[in-house]
Amino acid sequence: MTITSTSSLPETTLKQGLLMSLAPVGRFLSELWRDKAGFAGFAFLVLLVLVALFAPLIAPHDPAAQSVMARLKPPVWMEGSVPGYLLGTDMLGRDILSRLLYGARSSLLVSVSVVALAGSFGVMAGLIAGYKGGLTDAVIMRIVDVQVAFPGLLLTLLLVAVIGPSTTTIIVVLAFSNWMIYTRVVRGIVMSLRQTPFIEAAEVVGCKSSRIIIKHILPNLIAPLLTLGILEFTNIILAEAALSFLGLGVQPPATSWGLDVAGGKNYMMIAWWPITFPGLAIAMTVLSINLFANWLRVTTEPAEREKRYARGRAAKMRRTKA
Amino acid sequence: MGTFILRRAVQGLLVVLGVTIVVFVATRLIGDPAKVMLPLSASDAQRAAFEAQFGLDKPLGQQFFAFLGDLMRFDFGESIWQRKPALDVVLGKLPKTLELIGAGMFLAIVIGIPLGAVAAIRPDGLFDRLIVGLSLTGLSIPQFWLGLLLIMIFAVGLGWVPTSGTGTLAHLILPALTLAVPAMARIMMLVRSSVINELNQQYVRTAKARGLPFVRVLFQHAMRNALVPVLTLAGWEVISAWAGYTVVVETVFAWPGLGFTAMKAIGQSDLFLLQAIVFVVAVGIVLVNILLDVLFKLIDPRIKDA
Numbered sequence: 117m118t119i120t121s122t123s124s125l126p127e128t129t130l131k132q133g134l135l136m137s138l139a140p141v142g143r144f145l146s147e148l149w150r151d152k153a154g155f156a157g158f159a160f161l162v163l164l165v166l167v168a169l170f171a172p173l174i175a176p177h178d179p180a181a182q183s184v185m186a187r188l189k190p191p192v193w194m195e196g197s198v199p200g201y202l203l204g205t206d207m208l209g210r211d212i213l214s215r216l217l218y219g220a221r222s223s224l225l226v227s228v229s230v231v232a233l234a235g236s237f238g239v240m241a242g243l244i245a246g247y248k249g250g251l252t253d254a255v256i257m258r259i260v261d262v263q264v265a266f267p268g269l270l271l272t273l274l275l276v277a278v279i280g281p282s283t284t285t286i287i288v289v290l291a292f293s294n295w296m297i298y299t300r301v302v303r304g305i306v307m308s309l310r311q312t313p314f315i316e317a318a319e320v321v322g323c324k325s326s327r328i329i330i331k332h333i334l335p336n337l338i339a340p341l342l343t344l345g346i347l348e349f350t351n352i353i354l355a356e357a358a359l360s361f362l363g364l365g366v367q368p369p370a371t372s373w374g375l376d377v378a379g380g381k382n383y384m385m386i387a388w389w390p391i392t393f394p395g396l397a398i399a400m401t402v403l404s405i406n407l408f409a410n411w412l413r414v415t416t417e418p419a420e421r422e423k424r425y426a427r428g429r430a431a432k433m434r435r436t437k438a
Numbered sequence: 439m440g441t442f443i444l445r446r447a448v449q450g451l452l453v454v455l456g457v458t459i460v461v462f463v464a465t466r467l468i469g470d471p472a473k474v475m476l477p478l479s480a481s482d483a484q485r486a487a488f489e490a491q492f493g494l495d496k497p498l499g500q501q502f503f504a505f506l507g508d509l510m511r512f513d514f515g516e517s518i519w520q521r522k523p524a525l526d527v528v529l530g531k532l533p534k535t536l537e538l539i540g541a542g543m544f545l546a547i548v549i550g551i552p553l554g555a556v557a558a559i560r561p562d563g564l565f566d567r568l569i570v571g572l573s574l575t576g577l578s579i580p581q582f583w584l585g586l587l588l589i590m591i592f593a594v595g596l597g598w599v600p601t602s603g604t605g606t607l608a609h610l611i612l613p614a615l616t617l618a619v620p621a622m623a624r625i626m627m628l629v630r631s632s633v634i635n636e637l638n639q640q641y642v643r644t645a646k647a648r649g650l651p652f653v654r655v656l657f658q659h660a661m662r663n664a665l666v667p668v669l670t671l672a673g674w675e676v677i678s679a680w681a682g683y684t685v686v687v688e689t690v691f692a693w694p695g696l697g698f699t700a701m702k703a704i705g706q707s708d709l710f711l712l713q714a715i716v717f718v719v720a721v722g723i724v725l726v727n728i729l730l731d732v733l734f735k736l737i738d739p740r741i742k743d744a
Contacts, residue, residue, distance in 0.1 A: 403574060
């Protein structure tokens with residue numbers, strides 16, 4: 117009795133505090149809800165992250181457990197299926213659903229690492245080039261120009277073949293071939309920001325360049341970088357899948373969607389499910405990111421926002437007239 | 439124009455030099471050719487003989503200049519797998535890859551431009567939504583999976599075309615379509631947005647007010663202006679396909695071009711052949727880039743020399 121009475125007061129303030137901190141999340145979700153496709157994409161991505169985090173708890177089977185008795189069994193809604201294997205089994209009798217859940221881990225691990233690695237290096241190079249200008253800028257941008265013209269995928273194949281395929285290798289190699297886009301974007305923005313009065317004022321007041329970069333320039337980069345980073349995700353997920361499909365990415369016994377498609381390839385004449393489901397997982401993930409990024413691009417750009425608002429008003433007027 | 443081409447050529451040389459440095463660092467510093475190319479059972483004497491044969495026992499600086507010298511003489515060494523000069527193997531496979539890229543880009547442009555333009559007539563209309571949805575799907579499907587699905591449906595299921603190989607038009611259609619889909623999606627989106635932009639311009643209103651038929655306004659007036667950025671994108675698509683993005687398509691369809699050969703070379707640990715492919719493609723990218731720059735300058739004189 118005493119316990120409840122003493123805890124009732126902090127509980128209400130706690131609830132209020134929680135509500136206050138959740139308010140931006142609610143605003144974000146209610147704005148996202150208006151774009152149904154964007155919302156669906158976001159929801160799928162949240163689900164994917166949860167699935168990847170809790171794969172060992174959700175997966176009905178061990179993704180590597182083979183079963184000679186249950187090879188190439190179809191999904192449960194078809195004839196000849198085995199109960200317990202929702203999406204059927206592959207040529208080694210492994211549960212396809214469990215492999216999909218674990219495969220989400222590879223995709224997310226590789227794409228998050230590559231975007232973080234390439235992004236932080238690329239942004240740093242872009243900040244230095246844009247802020248220092250002169251010779252530093254010329255050298256950095258020349259390196260960027262040269263590397264953009266490299267035979268991207270072939271060079272990646274050569275590097276992976278020489279170093280030896282592994283998850284670490286593809287993270288490093290993909291980061292090496294994808295940092296330039298961030299540098300170009302960041303440099304462009306920094307160059308135009310340098311002309312603005314508030315940066316000039318900070319310089320005149322005597323701020324150190326590190327302070328100007330971190331306190332005044334970086335915040336202005338967040339919105340464009342967010343959209344760019346999210347779009348780069350799609351490229352990296354597709355690249356990881358392609359490399360794993362070619363046998364040069366994630367190596368067994370680890371799982372990857374691309375690896376599973378490659379494994380099911382030789383049996384596709386007799387069984388469609390081992391290649392269909394992992395491929396569908398890749399396509400849906402990338403599609404979700406594209407839909408969400410599309411919404412984000414429109415939302416963070418004032419001009420686009422206005423256009424969307426005008427379209428909505430026009431549609432409403434048409435409806436009320438009819 | 440002369441200095442413009444010269445400047446581009448110098449930039450191209452830098453690209454080839456950059457590729458050389460990356461390949462050298464990768465093969466000589468990070469990796470060990472003797473380890474990659476010799477079987478695991480090779481004895482120390484065999485290893486030493488191999489290193490002496492290719493000059494791998496010399497100091498690194500000397501190795502680098504020897505490497506550069508070989509490249510300048512187009513000497514890429516002998517393909518260990520095919521037992522003939524690596525360059526001959528590459529040049530023999532080149533036409534097949536060019537055929538695939540040509541057919542793929544033809545499909546992407548011929549289908550992508552009209553569909554994008556028609557979608558732009560009524561933004562947010564039914565057809566426009568369909569086209570936008572299709573483009574997003576095309577961008578999201580992994581190419582290797584799309585290729586396998588097409589084989590499963592049209593070659594295995596319906597039996598309309600052969601599953602793999604080369605020779606006839608029926609062999610070409612599925613690989614070309616698979617290669618075309620992402621490019622087609624990007625072209626459709628760009629044509630759509632730039633035609634929407636042009637249709638909102640004053641000159642279109644004037645043309646309409648003068649009573650010109652809409653089809654003529656769309657294709658003769660708006661499209662002409664909308665096509666300049668589309669051409670840039672198409673050029674970029676050709677380069678990115680050439681830069682190795684045919685590897686996946688060629689592997690899925692067993693199409694005997696450069697990409698398929700590159701995968702075979704990796705399987706056979708044939709480092710020299712792989713190097714030769716990377717260099718020929720790098721030089722190709724430089725040449726195509728210069729060609730496109732000149733072409734764009736001829737089409738649109740507003741483009742600056744920089």
